[in-house]
Amino acid sequence: MNYKFEFRPYQRKFKRPLQTSHGTWEIREGIILRLTADNGKIGLGEIAPIGWFGSETFLEALDYCRNLPDVISDRTIFSIPPNLPACQFGLESAWESATLKTQFKSAFSEDKTPASKSNYSGLLPGGEGALLGRQILWMQGYRTFKWKIGVLPFQREVRILQELVLALQEATGDQSVFLRLDANGGLSLTEAEEWLQICDQLGGIIEYLEQPLSVTELEAMMELGTRFSTAIALDESVATLPQMQSVYRQGWRGIYVIKPCIAGSPSELRQFCNLNKIDAVFSSVFETEIGRKSVLKLAATIQNYCPRAIGFGVDHLLEAEKDLELLW
Numbered sequence: 149m150n151y152k153f154e155f156r157p158y159q160r161k162f163k164r165p166l167q168t169s170h171g172t173w174e175i176r177e178g179i180i181l182r183l184t185a186d187n188g189k190i191g192l193g194e195i196a197p198i199g200w201f202g203s204e205t206f207l208e209a210l211d212y213c214r215n216l217p218d219v220i221s222d223r224t225i226f227s228i229p230p231n232l233p234a235c236q237f238g239l240e241s242a243w244e245s246a247t248l249k250t251q252f253k254s255a256f257s258e259d260k261t262p263a264s265k266s267n268y269s270g271l272l273p274g275g276e277g278a279l280l281g282r283q284i285l286w287m288q289g290y291r292t293f294k295w296k297i298g299v300l301p302f303q304r305e306v307r308i309l310q311e312l313v314l315a316l317q318e319a320t321g322d323q324s325v326f327l328r329l330d331a332n333g334g335l336s337l338t339e340a341e342e343w344l345q346i347c348d349q350l351g352g353i354i355e356y357l358e359q360p361l362s363v364t365e366l367e368a369m370m371e372l373g374t375r376f377s378t379a380i381a382l383d384e385s386v387a388t389l390p391q392m393q394s395v396y397r398q399g400w401r402g403i404y405v406i407k408p409c410i411a412g413s414p415s416e417l418r419q420f421c422n423l424n425k426i427d428a429v430f431s432s433v434f435e436t437e438i439g440r441k442s443v444l445k446l447a448a449t450i451q452n453y454c455p456r457a458i459g460f461g462v463d464h465l466l467e468a469e470k471d472l473e474l475l476w
């Protein structure tokens with residue numbers, strides 16, 4: 149089958165630049181794809197790369213799209229090289245919606261009512277902003293939260309964490325609430341140990357510490373996982389499917405934070421997760437509604453061996469989406 153191929157770059161601003169231990173991020177740039185099959189059926193997809201996280205860059209993805217012909221075939225879609233994982237995801241998910249007859253219903257609700265937020269994790273603003281952000285997200289229905297660490301000096305972050313935990317415990321009563329800490333690979337081994345010790349003392353409210361050390365330090369993270377009761381989740385270390393396969397081969401059986409938009413082929417990702425019964429947390433890369441729909445559809449076809457809140461509570465950090473229909 150052949151498909152007419154069209155693409156439109158987009159930009160979306162963060163309300164406030166996003167601070168991680170990798171630096172500052174101000175504008176999300178991505179590409180919306182449209183495939184039109186011979187029979188007239190249309191499929192949309194999205195390429196939302198994050199160069200600093202281990203996928204191709206936006207410019208590499210744009211270059212790839214510019215060099216594709218106006219009409220492409222199934223062969224094109226399934227022979228995208230592995231150094232372009234966000235392109236693999238975008239094109240294959242557009243292809244899926246242009247070719248599949250049946251409409252999937254996602255297990256993750258897309259309605260905006262507070263109850264629907266209980267299976268989402270809300271990303272808190274960095275630093276002290278987390279405290280007010282927590283109140284707002286709480287009222288919107290979130291019961292799982294994620295906060296970036298390794299951005300401010302250690303002692304200051306520990307104090308904010310203690311306040312945050314107190315506020316959460318006060319708000320909850322006996323309902324369950326979880327907090328995820330994300331270091332984006334920026335801690336030293338000593339700092340990671342100190343954080344884990346603090347987490348262990350907080351009595352189970354910390355769901356996990358995400359990517360404490362850099363991608364090159366898998367062994368040290370596996371060892372940390374055995375020494376503390378707070379779980380470790382890998383994120384940067386499992387950015388793409390080949391990386392997931394590699395850490396699985398090396399024996400990682402803990403949590404995988406999976407960002408499908410940059411992981412590569414959705415069908416191969418589904419196969420990997422289901423075959424190996426991965427303890428997965430699906431996570432956003434600040435894609436638009438189009439990428440998000442593809443991800444939620446995919447997540448619904450992956451058996452959840454340990455159901456965890458999905459990391460898609462991020463819309464409050466970005467300016468409103470422009471009407472994507474108007475791109476055409």
Ligand SMILES: O=C(O)CCC(=O)c1ccccc1C(=O)O
Binds near residue numbers: 198270330430460461
């Ligand atoms: O996973 C989440 O809950 C939100 C998404 C998120 O934190 C994120 C989004 C884009 C790039 C990196 C990260 C990250 O987890 O480090």
Ligand SMILES: [Mg+2]
Binds near residue numbers: 330383405
């Ligand atoms: Mg992370």
